Amino acid sequence: MGRGREFDLIRGFVEGGEPLSPEVMLGPGDDAALLAGGWVISTDLSVEDVHFRRAWLSDEEIGYRAAAASLSDLAAMAAEPVALLLSVAAPVAGGVDLAAINAGVRRLAADFGASVIGGDLSRSPGPLLLDVIVLGKATWPVRRDGAGVGDEVWVTGQLGRSAAAVRIWQAGGTPSAVLRGAFVRPEPRVREACCLVEHGVVEALIDVSDGLVGDLGHVAAASGVAITIDTARVPVAPEVVDALGSTEALDVALHGGEDYELCFVAPAGTIDADYFTSRHGISLSRVGITGEGSGVWLRTAAGATVEATAGGFDHWAGTDTPGATP
């Protein structure tokens, strides 16, 4: 089952219906909702054996990772984090250290200057489940729907490490510390996003949570453009090439998900990648262009252009195997 299934269900789940209140500036369909006063809010579920396995992470890491994934949705709107709420359903069977989960969430919150202001706690007759709600404020929120034709598509950092760690775990192996670290302690690009939008040139912004192809599919659909990715320009993490070989590495970089890098669209010639790297210490890669049409396309090393369809991160896929597999 392709990645489209979950997105379709979520879309049907949260869209449509009654008119929005005047206090609501932007409702469902983007990374987060916008409220009067510049408030941005989003929520993100993290379910045992769907999004993670307890054998892979400590309880502190489960909390940190769930909160980081949720906070990345604020980065995707160029919002500054203010507060988190944490709901946890903890297994009746026990074995979960709630204080450690809490400590992980608070560590992430403290790293980004946010406070934990509430939450809920229940027992669960099944898996451990976290729902992390994040609240931030955005001076210049950037949506998914502003890309024009003939623009450049950029991505921060390097891709594929988190998905590579999952593939290696699933194959019975042990990922390297670098790959594991990308999975257990992702770094939401909050500061980078806020700096990028200060220049006023970012037209569309998203975080790479579902995989580069999947997330650019959201931008293409919302903006009414086609996006062509030059596969030779995709910043595949070198540790992923070392671990999986170059072909599989490109696959996880395109489709793997949970990198939590930023992907954005800006007019040609307006982005200074060297300045960005000198300021933030991470790379910035021009991976593609926008054009007339729809969908996401791949320009291969051989020079062919093919539509990017299968792959991507679908928690809903009809398998019990957790993690970022296509």
Place this chain on the structure above:
Amino acid sequence: MGRGREFDLIRGFVEGGEPLSPEVMLGPGDDAALLAGGWVISTDLSVEDVHFRRAWLSDEEIGYRAAAASLSDLAAMAAEPVALLLSVAAPVAGGVDLAAINAGVRRLAADFGASVIGGDLSRSPGPLLLDVIVLGKATWPVRRDGAGVGDEVWVTGQLGRSAAAVRIWQAGGTPSAVLRGAFVRPEPRVREACCLVEHGVVEALIDVSDGLVGDLGHVAAASGVAITIDTARVPVAPEVVDALGSTEALDVALHGGEDYELCFVAPAGTIDADYFTSRHGISLSRVGITGEGSGVWLRTAAGATVEATAGGFDHWAGTDTPGATP
């Protein structure tokens, strides 16, 4: 295990830690958090076989009930609902109609003039789980900590129907339509709360979700007072007396939980119950008084005063039996 366990865990879970942002007016420890601009936010988990059984409710009712329970936390702060977010983890095994759940949440939202502005969706290897996040605005938010000594304690409506329905289900019976209706379609007292606080006399406000004794325990602890309930004045619903007899009926009215009525403290002589009833069509009962000391006390029909300890709604209790039992 008494009702204290869950509260202690939640308290430890959400309190303490780093200083709050200047955008955060009130953090953990009340029904909801307060943010700059008058925003109020709360979140509430609803877990299959902990908070409900699927055999008891339709999927539409599961959605409506979860959203109503969460919205009641806005009433408890005297906030007007603006928006909801809905996170659902749906069983891999299937059998859940997500559209019906969604419709139930939207029905509740529409009933109270709020919009569904986002959410998340995952599969669950175990139970159905909903987390409903509610956002509102409060002009005069009322907390739990303002009760003084010598004040009156009031409760809206009648108590015990929801908990009685659960007791009857658990005993293998079928609750009457009135009792079942209280469980599946609770009415958060949003409008009543906003009207009550307009008069400027309500010092402390809470919703009766954990049981009258349990919730007044929160008020007593936060306000630094003792509260004595006159058991003869507790508004036990007549259908509960009919179904369970007067002794058990008083027990569920005191400890049962999930009534979602309002309970508040105001200076003696400031509340006009007849006016309230004529305006809102529900009763208003003076159930007790505040005094020096701490804890919640019961003045029995025989004239004795005893500390109210056991009982109340503890989802965390070491039993797999769901519902509002002590």
